[in-house]
Amino acid sequence: MSSISQILVDEATLKARVKELGAAITKDYAGKSLLLVGVLKGAVIFLSELAQRIDLPATFDFMAVSSYGSATESSGVVRILKDLDESLEGRHVLVVEDIIDTGLTLDYLYRHLASRKPASLAICTLLDKPSRRQVEVPVKYVGFQIPDYFVVGYGLDFNEMYRNLPYIAVLEP
16 A cells, blocks of 8 residues: 655645635636536545635536546546536636646546536636646646645545545655
């Protein structure tokens, strides 16, 4: 079994940054209501805490997509496992993601959601790994840029483990 080699982002730093992101989103969407689309399962904790820091009317919906399986590298093949329950047409939509790596999954998801005619569509990610990017995606809000480590915690997992850690940690191979 793999183990934690270091804490990359501690709990206090995470909470402070989520508060800053919530304030920025509140300012940018002032006077509007927002549909937060969480990408399951990794973004659940981030979406939950972020939503509490957004001072606007907001609703949630969730999508599940897969490009990893049980591997630590994205396969690049994206499958929608659970689609949205809500219509996006004419709504202000903020996709809340846990991590952007190659960009392949989010590029697919962004184009898929944009085709549903939202009034606006933006992306908020907790973690961004720009060194791995294969496809550029229009990310409006970034919590932290991180080096090319496989990370877990705060919703991110390895084989469904480690999601409940209150910090972001590097997983040793």
